[in-house]
Amino acid sequence: MDSCVIVWFRNDLRVHDHRPLLHASSHGLPVLGVYVFDPGQYQNLSYGFPKTGKHRTQFIRESVADLRQNLKQLGVPLLVRHGSPEEVFTSISESFTIQEIFLHEEIGSEERSIERKVRERLPHTTFTIDRGHNLYPPEDLPFNISELPDTFSQFRKVLGKNGLPGLTEISIPSSIRGSHLPMNVPEGDIPTLQELGLEELDRPPRYPGGSSKAKDRLLHYIFKADRLKVYKETRNGMLKEDDSSKFSPYLANGCLSPKVVLDQIRTYERKHGKNESTYMLYFELLWRDYFHLVHRKYGDRIFYPAGIKGDRIPWDDDQELLHCWMDGMTGYPLVDAAMRELKQTGFMSNRARQNVASFFTKNLGLDWRIGAAWFESQLVDFDVASNYGNWLYIAGVGNDAVPFRAFNVEKQALDYDPDGSYLRYWLPELRDLPAPWIHQPREMGMLEQEQYGVRLGEDYPLPVVDLHESMRIRKQVFEQAQKNSR
Incomplete structure (x- = not known):
């Protein structure tokens, strides 16, 4: 069997600012991308509705399709599978000798449980994990996670007093040696909404998924429409699309790196000067980092009825x-x-x-x-x-x-x-x-x-x-x- 290294994509559906992809490209072995539609993520919850509904699923489907195209331009195939991740990787290991799997860290208990099951199926494979969902990696912050301030305003003051960490370089691999797929290993179709147990959309998606669409939105909002200059004044608007950035769908699914957003804010500031609005958009990115750190500090307590405060507030069931x-x-x-x-x-x-x-x-x-x-x-x-x-x-x-x-x-x-x-x-x-x-x-x-x-x-x-x-x-x-x- 041919040897390869794998980049396991999850909530990081892009090729820019992607350390696992960069590390895989420099490994020396052929690179294979993998994305898994896990049925467990689309099942009905005890509340009577699906864990991942049709709008979010459609955004993910389109983002995976865009990722496949972007990887193809780099010469890397993306295997798409619909099944439990441990079974999918076991199946891939029957056609390839998987030397190493590169992936971004996920701190949620569900994601870590899935990753653990895959590791158990591939005991001889090395797993290399990078952090890449936030502006500032936890290890670069001026405090330990256990010392994370309990309010955002305190967190912001600590960062301001100690100086902000520098950003790592944003880049795309210049060349990658992609894996050659044997005849018995198809790239795999992206499952339909129906195949995932969901109803079809009754209208075109409001926000099309994909890193390419993220780039279009970024350039439109900041430069073409020049809306960054009034972001602070308009961000609470609820009807007009350009009242706020609408970067969040792309950030949440990893189609867009927050570092790229900050880089473009700074580019705008160099050209037009800093103002309250340019800071406010950075401020919102910082809130995103803060909630990530809260999750890292408190783990599954963020899902408890008493939350992280521990107050046992009785909730009604109606x-x-x-x-x-x-x-x-x-x-x-x-x-x-x-x-x-x-x-x-x-x-x-x-x-x-x-x-x-x-x-x-x-x-x-x-x-x-x-x-x-x-x-x-x-x-x-x-x-x-x-x-x-x-x-x-x-x-x-x-x-x-x-x-x-x-x-x-x-x-x-x-x-x-x-x-x-x-x-x-x-x-x-x-x-x-x-x-x-x-x-x-x-x-x-x-x-x-x-x-x-x-x-x-x-x-x-x-x-x-x-x-x-x-x-x-x-x-x-x-x-x-x-x-x-x-």
């Missing part, structure tokens, strides 16, 4: 309320618009995410882990550390100095969508309502309902909870739980 939230039928327009946007496109803005998560935990009182799992299923930019870190934060069991943080979803709608254009786009039954009725349809009397053709309880749902009373009750529950935990 399936009717859960499905009203998931389907965008709560009677609160900002929540409903955002949840319908998520279900139909696999995306919603950061401002919307904070509001729907706050409503889920501080008004409905539901278990934050279910909300986080729904986001994991639906979001094309799902990142385990950022998703669960943010949900912990909003739920009040994570990295937040505020004991009870809650959003008034009606006030937030007035502040961030004053003319109601976002609400009208996603809630067609309310599109004829003027402001302020569109922000608070529950306040309309029979005359207003007749005037605008919206019957509450029929055309649009009545509120499932009282906004202020539900928040008052949840605050009492939190305060009592925090007392009991001391």
Whole structure:
């Protein structure tokens, strides 16, 4: 059998700034790329919905297809398989002598468990792991992971005081000796949504996957549309695509390296000068690093109901309320618009995410882990550390100095969508309502309902909870739980 080295791609679907690929290219043996669609990642959760939904799956499928093309240009074949990773690698080892497997580190317990099973099947193969998901590798930071500050503001101050680590060089291998595939080893087709147990999309993907599309988006947002100069002012916009960068789907799936984003920010600054917006985009990349470090420090505790704080807050179990939230039928327009946007496109803005998560935990009182799992299923930019870190934060069991943080979803709608254009786009039954009725349809009397053709309880749902009373009750529950935990 021919000898080879393998680059095992997972959440790093690119060829730029990819240390495992660079190391494989300098090894001397032919290089083979491998990507595995693991059925375990597409199965239904106990909550009744798939772990990876159709929007996120489609983004991954397109990203793998783009990776295959980019590797092909380097002369490297990409094997795509649908099956358990340990069985896939066992099968490959029957056709190749695998000397070494190069891969990026994943810190999630599921990913480490899968990796362990593959190692057990290949006891004579060396595994070489690099870190490449963040701006700053943990070993370059001015503290040990155990000393990670408990709030982001403290983390940022420590970095500012000690000086920021330097970035490693960003490069693509100039030449790679790719493996020659025997006749009995096909490259493999990318499985369809149906083959992965999912429904087909009923509309074109909002964000097409792939490193090539990531490059297009990066150049468009920063240079062609010149939107970086106003990022700070527009980033909370919920409707217009260029209000925020929309880099997150590409960062989450590794189609885009955060180092490349920072490199382009600096290129922009050299040309146009630094401003608050260029810093703010860097600031968001730093938040991403911070949540990764929180996951590294606390491990599986980020999935516990009590989170990393350890406060045993009782959560309600109301399936009717859960499905009203998931389907965008709560009677609160900002929540409903955002949840319908998520279900139909696999995306919603950061401002919307904070509001729907706050409503889920501080008004409905539901278990934050279910909300986080729904986001994991639906979001094309799902990142385990950022998703669960943010949900912990909003739920009040994570990295937040505020004991009870809650959003008034009606006030937030007035502040961030004053003319109601976002609400009208996603809630067609309310599109004829003027402001302020569109922000608070529950306040309309029979005359207003007749005037605008919206019957509450029929055309649009009545509120499932009282906004202020539900928040008052949840605050009492939190305060009592925090007392009991001391």
